[in-house]
Amino acid sequence: MRIEIVTLFPGWFESVISQSIIGRGIENKLFDIRIINLRDYTTDKHHTADDTPYGGGGGMVLKVEPLYNCLTDLGFEKESKSGEKIVLTSAAGEKFTQDKAVGFSLLDRLTIICGHYLGVDERILSLFDIEEISIGDYVMTGGEAAAAVITDAVVRLIPGVLGNFESATADSHTEKLLGAPVYTRPEEFMGLTVPETLLGGNHRLIEEYRRKESIRKTFENRPEILDEVELDKKDVAFIKELEVKKKNGKKENNE
Structure with a gap:
């Protein structure tokens, strides 16, 4: 896979693409990342890539000419070829999700x-087939951080990038539910212990525990996700228990 990032600030990505999983993936030739300076495609001596908006108002707008020159130089036409996609990080875009990451990968x-x-x-x-993508409902100073988020979420799904591919498929959001709490050594720290179920070695009980705790965390932090998850009878019964406890807790607080 090849990823190209078009930016006004190419230096921003130096550490991003050289460290950790992304750096190792490039080194192992599992994918390639090319950082492209948009200013290289400007036509004036000042390398101007932005200008004031028609109609007035504050702020600046990225100019169409350097973007057109860049995408044309990269070989893009009005209709993207199969297996290729252009993405624009934009607050007006469709929300980036794990499903999007899987598709991009x-x-x-x-x-x-x-x-x-x-x-x-x-x-x-209008000149190219471009998909606008937003990573969240907040304002950032530029799209570089958003591009890094998209890149990280995508490349880790490429087979061989993670040491254990199961790590990627078991992530929160891959199964829609948030991940269950995790623990490692030591078994006890400052009076806090690892749940006995995780120490027992019974894989069936461990999976049941993780499923319940995953549902619990999703219920507490992102309850809207539960509407998108395929739940069995045990899951539904457990959610009802959580709802009763939550309701009773509110009653106790109001008394």
Whole structure:
């Protein structure tokens, strides 16, 4: 897989692509990442990549010409080829999810444009098949961090990138539910102990424990996700228990 990141600040990614899982993946030739400086595709001596918006108002807009020149140089046409996708990080985009990450990981080529300022000149979206993606409902100074988030979420799903592929498939959000609490050595620390079930070696009980704790954490932190999860009778019964406890807890607090 090849990932291309188009940015005004190429130096931002130096440590991102050289460290940890991403760095090892590149070293092992499991995927390739190319950082592209958008200013290299400007046509004036000042390398101007942005300008004020028509109609007035504050802020700046990424110019259409350097974006067009860049994507054309990369070989893109109005219709993307099979196995290729252009993504623009944008507050107006569709929310990035684990399902999106899985889909992107199956591509041969992913090109990410780091949005900036007020956004990009809208005409670039008419000239190329570009998918706008948002990583959340908050404002950031630029799209570099969002591009790094997307890249990390995608490459870790490529077979061979993680030491144990089960680590990726067992992640929170891969199964929709949030992950169950995890523990490692020592068994006891400052009076806090590891749950006995995890120490017993009974794999069936361990899986049941993890399933329940995963549902509990999702119920407490992201209850809306439960509507998207396939639940069996035991799961539904456990959720009802949690709902009763929550309701009783509120009553106790109000008394």
